[in-house]
Amino acid sequence: MKLLVCLSKTADTTARIAFDAAGVKFSEEGVQFILNPYDEWYALVRAIELRDALGGQVDVVHVGSSASEMLIRKALAIGADAAFRIDDPEPETRSVAEQIARFAEDRGYDIIFTGKETIDYNSSEMGSMLAALLNLPFVSLCSKLDFADGILRCSTDIEGGTQIVEVRPPAVISAAKGLAEQRIPNMKGIIDAKKKPLEVLPASSISALTEVVRYELPQEKQGVRMIAPDDIHELVNVLKNDLKLI
Amino acid sequence: MGMHVVVCDHKSGMLTSSSLEALSFADDLARKGGKDLVALVPDGLQDKSLHAYNLRSVYTFPAAGDNARVEEYLAAMTALAGKSTPERIIFSYNSLGKALGGQLAIRLNAGLVSNVCGFEWAEGKALYKKSVFSGKAYAWCAIHSEIGLVAILPKAYGVKQGQDPNSPEYIELGPLTIDARMQVVEHRMSSGKTPLTEADVVVSGGRGLKDPANWGLVESLAELLHAGTACSRPVADAGWRPHHEHVGQTGTAIRPKVYIAIGISGAIQHLAGVNNSRTIIVINKDPEAPFFKAADYGVCGDLFEVVPKLIQAIQNGQ
Ligand SMILES: Cc1cc2nc3c(=O)[nH]c(=O)nc-3n(C[C@H](O)[C@H](O)[C@H](O)COP(=O)(O)OP(=O)(O)OC[C@H]3O[C@@H](n4cnc5c(N)ncnc54)[C@H](O)[C@@H]3O)c2cc1C
Numbered sequence: 001m002k003l004l005v006c007l008s009k010t011a012d013t014t015a016r017i018a019f020d021a022a023g024v025k026f027s028e029e030g031v032q033f034i035l036n037p038y039d040e041w042y043a044l045v046r047a048i049e050l051r052d053a054l055g056g057q058v059d060v061v062h063v064g065s066s067a068s069e070m071l072i073r074k075a076l077a078i079g080a081d082a083a084f085r086i087d088d089p090e091p092e093t094r095s096v097a098e099q100i101a102r103f104a105e106d107r108g109y110d111i112i113f114t115g116k117e118t119i120d121y122n123s124s125e126m127g128s129m130l131a132a133l134l135n136l137p138f139v140s141l142c143s144k145l146d147f148a149d150g151i152l153r154c155s156t157d158i159e160g161g162t163q164i165v166e167v168r169p170p171a172v173i174s175a176a177k178g179l180a181e182q183r184i185p186n187m188k189g190i191i192d193a194k195k196k197p198l199e200v201l202p203a204s205s206i207s208a209l210t211e212v213v214r215y216e217l218p219q220e221k222q223g224v225r226m227i228a229p230d231d232i233h234e235l236v237n238v239l240k241n242d243l244k245l246i
Numbered sequence: 247m248g249m250h251v252v253v254c255d256h257k258s259g260m261l262t263s264s265s266l267e268a269l270s271f272a273d274d275l276a277r278k279g280g281k282d283l284v285a286l287v288p289d290g291l292q293d294k295s296l297h298a299y300n301l302r303s304v305y306t307f308p309a310a311g312d313n314a315r316v317e318e319y320l321a322a323m324t325a326l327a328g329k330s331t332p333e334r335i336i337f338s339y340n341s342l343g344k345a346l347g348g349q350l351a352i353r354l355n356a357g358l359v360s361n362v363c364g365f366e367w368a369e370g371k372a373l374y375k376k377s378v379f380s381g382k383a384y385a386w387c388a389i390h391s392e393i394g395l396v397a398i399l400p401k402a403y404g405v406k407q408g409q410d411p412n413s414p415e416y417i418e419l420g421p422l423t424i425d426a427r428m429q430v431v432e433h434r435m436s437s438g439k440t441p442l443t444e445a446d447v448v449v450s451g452g453r454g455l456k457d458p459a460n461w462g463l464v465e466s467l468a469e470l471l472h473a474g475t476a477c478s479r480p481v482a483d484a485g486w487r488p489h490h491e492h493v494g495q496t497g498t499a500i501r502p503k504v505y506i507a508i509g510i511s512g513a514i515q516h517l518a519g520v521n522n523s524r525t526i527i528v529i530n531k532d533p534e535a536p537f538f539k540a541a542d543y544g545v546c547g548d549l550f551e552v553v554p555k556l557i558q559a560i561q562n563g564q
Binding site: 133140167210227 | 560
């Protein structure tokens with residue numbers, strides 16, 4: 001199987017969220033970037049498992065600047081075979097989808113994985129756009145994936161349950177929790193990763209249809225009202241009178 | 247010109263709560279801009295509450311089962327856009343909307359703003375408020391394309407009610423060509439429970455509960471409060487609870503009216519998925535637990551004493 005995993009970088013989960021004085025740009029100062037957990041923990045690992053079971057190769061692709069190469073090497077250390085970076089310093093969702101579509105078009109991938117969303121912009125848009133651009137079926141929010149008799153059988157998350165869908169490759173799949181278990185790269189993986197190919201490709205410019213005009217931080221909480229643990233009556237009062245739950 | 251379309255889904259003939267929110271948002275947006283509003287719904291909707299949202303027409307399309315498939319919505323929306331150029335297409339960013347949004351954006355060459363929880367009017371144009379950084383910030387976004395897609399974050403905008411119903415014209419969209427490469431073969435619903443993302447009240451347990459055998463405490467309290475149940479990530483990872491209950495930055499993000507956290511420390515990644523709950527109640531024995539800083543009400547005590555007493559008090563109707 002020929003597999004492609006799209007990798008995004010995202011601000012570390014503990015990053016302080018702040019913007020420049022004009023409120024138009026995320027302040028990256030002191031912010032650590034990581035591979036987007038949905039891409040790394042679920043999409044990448046499931047792709048590696050499929051390759052190990054069925055044979056084939058796992059490529060990873062990232063649209064971003066050279067600053068991301070450490071993160072791409074991590075994906076190679078976890079077990080991907082080859083990496084591609086499309087050299088676009090400030091990509092926006094739609095242009096990421098368009099550039100990956102152009103990249104993937106003639107390469108004959110059976111499955112293209114994305115994470116279900118990035119944990120910073122939370123958009124869930126890229127995979128769905130990619131599927132439409134490549135005219136492929138799109139399996140959204142996939143939490144389980146098996147391949148047998150030429151058919152992909154996928155569990156997908158829907159409100160209050162799961163939906164089972166079947167599709168013949170090629171397809172685009174967005175990975176949700178449950179699809180695989182996070183893997184930590186081992187020493188051999190880290191050494192091997194240095195020898196694996198990482199090809200840099202030029203970016204193409206695609207104009208955005210939406211624009212962030214400014215950012216805003218939410219209002220701070222008022223402060224907590226403490227209730228003594230032996231004053232259950234007071235807690236019941238809050239549930240009954242303040243919150244009308246009972 | 248400038249028609250707005252709101253795309254709705256339904257369950258057994260009744261509009262989903264997320265569709266009601268999309269309708270509320272679309273109604274407000276269309277009124278503000280002085281635009282006509284139409285709805286697109288699959289066959290089989292019986293819910294007349296649709297008529298309280300100032301719709302000019304309702305377009306329907308044939309759907310195979312109780313839940314129309316994404317491909318059916320895509321075909322229907324593409325057909326509708328071919329008949330009359332919509333200016334804005336509004337839908338919930340639930341599981342359906344997440345599959346639909348990007349594909350529609352490409353097909354219609356439309357700008358897409360997702361996770362929208364509000365809008366404001368500036369210089370004759372709408373700016374859309376998008377929740378980003380797992381609820382830790384908002385981005386105000388403009389759409390520059392002729393057609394724009396606005397995907398509404400569930401449980402953020404709210405449902406507005408009490409308007410006089412009108413009687414929109416019903417129009418059937420004629421035979422559609424559906425992409426059949428992907429087949430839905432089965433639905434498995436967890437019986438009877440409100441989906442976590444739609445629950446108004448959520449009771450959640452963390453590692454402080456010590457053992458999956460103690461989850462009766464969380465479940466009993468949830469039952470009394472008609473609440474959904476959730477958990478922290480290590481609890482789901484250990485297999486104490488199913489993955490779909492994991493809330494936080496790398497789990498489900500929720501925005502209930504009331505979130506009750508029991509034996510959860512309140513790590514930044516956990517807070518990221520729950521900090522937009524309207525009211526947060528924390529029960530934790532450690533006075534230094536970071537969760538208290540994000541809480542509205544706090545009880546500093548042993549959950550194995552506090553929760554059983556609370557359950558008993560509610561049962562006794564105190
Ligand atoms: C990249 C990344 C992503 C992550 N994403 C998520 C996520 O999405 N969601 C998530 O939840 N976590 C996430 N985490 C993990 C997170 O950092 C915390 O480790 C986790 O939330 C802790 O879970 P907990 O509060 O249940 O357990 P603990 O941190 O162990 O806290 C248990 C709490 O229970 C209290 N307690 C113990 N006994 C009692 C008692 N008898 N009575 C009352 N209180 C008691 C303790 O005081 C303590 O505060 C993520 C971590 C990383 C690195």
